Amino acid sequence: MPPRRAAPLSDTFDPASVAEAEKRVRELGAVPASKLVPKGLTRTGQAAFLEALARAGLERTGTRIRVPADLQLVSRLAQGPAPMKGLAKRLAGVTEAELKRAVTRLAADASILVVMRDGKEWLTVPTGSELARAELESFRALARRIAALDKSLGAGKKTPPRTLDRNDVLAALELFSGPAVTPSNSSATPAVRILESLRRAADPQTGLARVPDAVRPVLSTMSHEEARSALLALDSSGFIELRPESGIGLLTEDDAALCPRGARGVVLSFARLIDRS
Amino acid sequence: MGAVFSLEHADPWSVDFIDVPSINAHASDAIASRIEEKPGQAHAGPDHLRSSSVLVLGPAGSGKTHLFARLRKRFGPAASFVLVRPEIGLSMAPRHMLAAIIDSLHRRCHGLETRQIEAVVGSLLSAVHQTDRRYPMLRIEELRNEADLRATLEEVIAALESRYDELDARYLEKLLLFPFASPVDRRALLAWLSGRELDDTQLKRLGLAGALADSEVIPALRTLAVAAAFGAPIVVAFDQLENLVDGDDGNDRIHAHARLVSELFDSVRGLVIVQMALDAEWHQRISPVLSQSERDRLEARKLALLLPGADEREALLAAWTDVIPSSERKGYFPWPFSEEGWLEWRGSPGVTPRMLMIACREAFEGKSELPPASPHGSLEHDTAEERLESQWALHVDRAKAELGDAAAQKRGIDRERIVAAILCSAHLAGIDASVPQGRKPGDVRLRHGAHETLVFVVQQPNARSAVASLNKAISAAAAENVVVLRERRIPFPATWKSVVQPLEELRTQSRASWFDLDDDHAAHLLALHDFLSAARSRDITDSRGRPFEESVVRDWAKKRAAAARWMIAPELVKPGDAKAPHRAVIPVVAAEVAAPTPNVLPSDGPAWRILQELRVASVERIVSEVRATQPEVSRAAVMRELRGAGQAIGWIGAAIVFVAGGTP
Numbered sequence: 012m013p014p015r016r017a018a019p020l021s022d023t024f025d026p027a028s029v030a031e032a033e034k035r036v037r038e039l040g041a042v043p044a045s046k047l048v049p050k051g052l053t054r055t056g057q058a059a060f061l062e063a064l065a066r067a068g069l070e071r072t073g074t075r076i077r078v079p080a081d082l083q084l085v086s087r088l089a090q091g092p093a094p095m096k097g098l099a100k101r102l103a104g105v106t107e108a109e110l111k112r113a114v115t116r117l118a119a120d121a122s123i124l125v126v127m128r129d130g131k132e133w134l135t136v137p138t139g140s141e142l143a144r145a146e147l148e149s150f151r152a153l154a155r156r157i158a159a160l161d162k163s164l165g166a167g168k169k170t171p172p173r174t175l176d177r178n179d180v181l182a183a184l185e186l187f188s189g190p191a192v193t194p195s196n197s198s199a200t201p202a203v204r205i206l207e208s209l210r211r212a213a214d215p216q217t218g219l220a221r222v223p224d225a226v227r228p229v230l231s232t233m234s235h236e237e238a239r240s241a242l243l244a245l246d247s248s249g250f251i252e253l254r255p256e257s258g259i260g261l262l263t264e265d266d267a268a269l270c271p272r273g274a275r276g277v278v279l280s281f282a283r284l285i286d287r288s
Numbered sequence: 289m290g291a292v293f294s295l296e297h298a299d300p301w302s303v304d305f306i307d308v309p310s311i312n313a314h315a316s317d318a319i320a321s322r323i324e325e326k327p328g329q330a331h332a333g334p335d336h337l338r339s340s341s342v343l344v345l346g347p348a349g350s351g352k353t354h355l356f357a358r359l360r361k362r363f364g365p366a367a368s369f370v371l372v373r374p375e376i377g378l379s380m381a382p383r384h385m386l387a388a389i390i391d392s393l394h395r396r397c398h399g400l401e402t403r404q405i406e407a408v409v410g411s412l413l414s415a416v417h418q419t420d421r422r423y424p425m426l427r428i429e430e431l432r433n434e435a436d437l438r439a440t441l442e443e444v445i446a447a448l449e450s451r452y453d454e455l456d457a458r459y460l461e462k463l464l465l466f467p468f469a470s471p472v473d474r475r476a477l478l479a480w481l482s483g484r485e486l487d488d489t490q491l492k493r494l495g496l497a498g499a500l501a502d503s504e505v506i507p508a509l510r511t512l513a514v515a516a517a518f519g520a521p522i523v524v525a526f527d528q529l530e531n532l533v534d535g536d537d538g539n540d541r542i543h544a545h546a547r548l549v550s551e552l553f554d555s556v557r558g559l560v561i562v563q564m565a566l567d568a569e570w571h572q573r574i575s576p577v578l579s580q581s582e583r584d585r586l587e588a589r590k591l592a593l594l595l596p597g598a599d600e601r602e603a604l605l606a607a608w609t610d611v612i613p614s615s616e617r618k619g620y621f622p623w624p625f626s627e628e629g630w631l632e633w634r635g636s637p638g639v640t641p642r643m644l645m646i647a648c649r650e651a652f653e654g655k656s657e658l659p660p661a662s663p664h665g666s667l668e669h670d671t672a673e674e675r676l677e678s679q680w681a682l683h684v685d686r687a688k689a690e691l692g693d694a695a696a697q698k699r700g701i702d703r704e705r706i707v708a709a710i711l712c713s714a715h716l717a718g719i720d721a722s723v724p725q726g727r728k729p730g731d732v733r734l735r736h737g738a739h740e741t742l743v744f745v746v747q748q749p750n751a752r753s754a755v756a757s758l759n760k761a762i763s764a765a766a767a768e769n770v771v772v773l774r775e776r777r778i779p780f781p782a783t784w785k786s787v788v789q790p791l792e793e794l795r796t797q798s799r800a801s802w803f804d805l806d807d808d809h810a811a812h813l814l815a816l817h818d819f820l821s822a823a824r825s826r827d828i829t830d831s832r833g834r835p836f837e838e839s840v841v842r843d844w845a846k847k848r849a850a851a852a853r854w855m856i857a858p859e860l861v862k863p864g865d866a867k868a869p870h871r872a873v874i875p876v877v878a879a880e881v882a883a884p885t886p887n888v889l890p891s892d893g894p895a896w897r898i899l900q901e902l903r904v905a906s907v908e909r910i911v912s913e914v915r916a917t918q919p920e921v922s923r924a925a926v927m928r929e930l931r932g933a934g935q936a937i938g939w940i941g942a943a944i945v946f947v948a949g950g951t952p
Contacts, residue, residue: 055453058453059453061335062334062335062453066554071335120589214571216587216590216591217345217590217591217592219571219592221571221572243637247635247637252594252595252637253638254347254350254567255347255640255643257346257348257566257568257826258568258569258572258573259530259824259837259838261568261572261573273636273637273638273639274639274643274647275643275834277638277643277834279638280568281568283592
């Protein structure tokens with residue numbers, strides 16, 4: 012029996028095999044590269060095949076081809092919040108260190124949030140129930156105020172028992188505007204209502220919101236003048252940065268009437284939410 | 289001494305500007321980190337090297353262009369910076385992109401004599417040979433003395449090719465040769481590397497058959513980006529993207545830009561793509577028309593430029609006033625403001641660096657220090673006129689400098705640039721102008737009332753391509769009015785025999801005419817294009833820093849252009865009008881067809897006197913000699929004298945004249 016001759020190696024591969032491999036990786040999350048590369052390819056052919064998978068948006072680790080870690084993470088969080096601890100094991104082909112880097116990257120532009128619950132880190136995509144930066148600031152102010160009130164009681168042996176005025180405590184609690192703030196809550200101040208409206212209108216990456224888009228929904232609860240004053244107050248207290256109009260013929264007279272004026276009468280038609288962390 | 293307060297429009301290529309690094313440090317750091325990671329990725333191999341994209345948004349005067357200048361200063365020769373601004377009415381193709389990149393690479397690195405293209409090559413050679421890539425020119429100087437330079441460069445090409453399959457070895461070879469080439473070869477190499485056409489002499493010198501083919505442009509971009517990524521990564525900054533918005537003409541140019549950026553992002557490795565636009569224009573006009581896949585790429589990372597806070601405003605004021613000698617300052621901080629005035633400016637909302645600088649200038653000039661809260665009011669008409677006039681003059685100067693650069697490289701202005709300028713001037717004159725789409729002939733179609741003209745811009749430096757364009761113009765002239773336009777300073781050389789026949793044929797076409805675009809036309813048309821682009825980007829400002837409305841600038845430009853001789857669009861649209869002041873006769877090239885008709889002219893004119901001394905000379909030499917002694921004499925007058933000299937002067941082509949005998 013003549014010896015079996017090995018089939019000659021080739022540089023080229025069937026493009027359909029790339030689509031098939033991509034489908035397999037997307038189904039499983041990660042697959043060893045050796046199980047994806049078709050047989051009979053030269054080293055150049057193998058490199059070209061892996062390059063084609065990279066062009067399809069897949070990531071190559073040392074030995075595996077996987078759906079990018081960022082994408083896996085965001086897809087997982089889209090199903091609901093997850094504790095940071097142990098999450099790497101539930102993602103395909105992602106190490107603990109890679110997960111941490113992905114979290115740092117995505118949290119930097121607020122694509123995902125790290126929420127502390129019972130002293131543990133939970134990850135979530137923004138759902139609206141997490142405290143915004145400004146609300147955290149209010150919360151810290153509240154904590155400081157309550158600590159100060161508590162300290163003022165200063166119960167010592169030689170001092171008579173002390174108590175607090177109910178109005179002072181309520182005033183302190185008002186410092187935290189987070190959970191009570193909704194547009195329908197008419198007891199919230201105009202500034203708080205506008206801030207919330209700006210948050211809803213803002214671009215998640217840049218924090219930029221168009222002022223008329225944020226003011227119009229809350230006009231039923233305040234006048235134009237109140238809205239403009241509230242915007243200026245938010246700017247001066249560092250919650251937002253008001254910015255001059257930069258469009259060409261984009262601002263109607265009605266819209267301009269909703270915007271405050273800045274230096275030399277410039278119309279301030281955009282606001283940027285300030286990260287106060 | 290108050291010149292520092294007049295720099296409210298950042299010059300992206302400036303080497304001498306004032307910077308407060310903390311302002312928008314987040315944006316410069318984000319871009320810098322992407323630049324810094326490229327050499328490591330390039331060394332790690334193709335699996336690791338990717339292009340990055342950052343979108344920077346901010347209102348006018350917030351420092352977008354300043355960011356570019358700051359990064360140039362920060363990186364010096366360690367990165368290569370390319371600034372691209374969209375042409376009005378035209379979409380940018382990959383070839384145009386390649387030309388823009390090479391043009392920018394030919395600029396000098398910040399504060400150095402080294403050109404960016406030399407830094408790219410030097411850094412690459414240093415990286416491959418594992419020497420210190422901080423000093424790219426050192427490696428080039430070392431190799432300059434090497435006996436077998438070609439072999440060394442071949443090794444570099446082989447080393448790169450073995451790792452990056454997509455490289456075009458021929459393009460890489462020409463790129464690597466650039467720093468070692470003679471000045472003449474450098475011009476030719478630059479033209480070829482930029483995807484432009486070369487003349488026959490240049491092709492012979494380089495041993496090439498022709499310019500880069502369309503199919504070679506993307507591989508050339510890939511090669512350039514990978515080569516640069518090793519030591520001086522290319523940062524492509526698309527500025528003034530609001531100019532992609534085309535009024536009522538649809539969103540074609542926005543999508544064309546998105547396709548180009550997507551292609552660069554997906555298929556070219558190692559670029560850092562920075563897009564800069566006005567925030568409102570991007571959010572309301574550009575982003576909404578992008579498809580999801582386009583948005584994923586163009587808005588992969590969005591950054592808003594921040595306005596300076598109170599402390600940063602103080603830092604800005606201190607930095608500006610620091611450069612004024614203490615002996616010339618009239619007070620301490622916050623001079624030139626009063627204490628009260630400064631407190632208002634310090635806390636006023638929505639203040640951009642540009643607005644603050646202009647307030648400084650007003651306070652410095654002793655104009656009444658208006659508090660920021662005071663309404664803008666209407667400017668005096670004269671003041672507005674003066675501001676527009678001075679900014680127009682600035683644009684004309686820049687356009688003249690651009691023409692000077694092209695002249696130094698002995699090439700014409702790019703066809704696309706001239707087409708965009710004609711489109712712009714036609715729209716301003718109320719003439720319907722469009723670019724023929726698909727494979728239809730011509731560069732610009734102009735329509736006005738009953739008149740319609742097809743304009744061919746024949747700027748080619750190569751006889752073959754010029755003939756091809758002329759033939760298309762001849763075919764078109766059989767059916768409609770045609771104008772063929774070429775810059776006057778790049779006449780067809782006498783050696784281009786193949787052009788004679790089509791020019792003769794063109795002359796027989798009653799509906800064809802020729803237009804000589806002289807430097808004055810070109811400079812003003814380019815300036816008009818850039819001036820109107822700047823108006824759209826809110827960069828044409830009144831004396832208080834407030835942008836003029838685009839309609840105001842257009843109206844002013846319309847008035848300014850109405851009587852100007854450089855406003856050529858109305859003239860182009862009415863061909864056949866022999867009395868048109870700039871319409872030229874179709875030129876002659878070869879001596880045998882050049883038969884100037886005798887004319888009655890001064891027999892002892894200045895041109896004739898100079899030619900008698902020189903016996904044989906180029907027309908340009910005679911023009912310059914005449915103007916050296918009589919500056920008031922125009923080039924046209926010299927040409928009239930020469931053409932009217934009859935048998936006394938012999939012609940070789942259209943560029944050389946000699947004394948043939950007799951008297952004029």
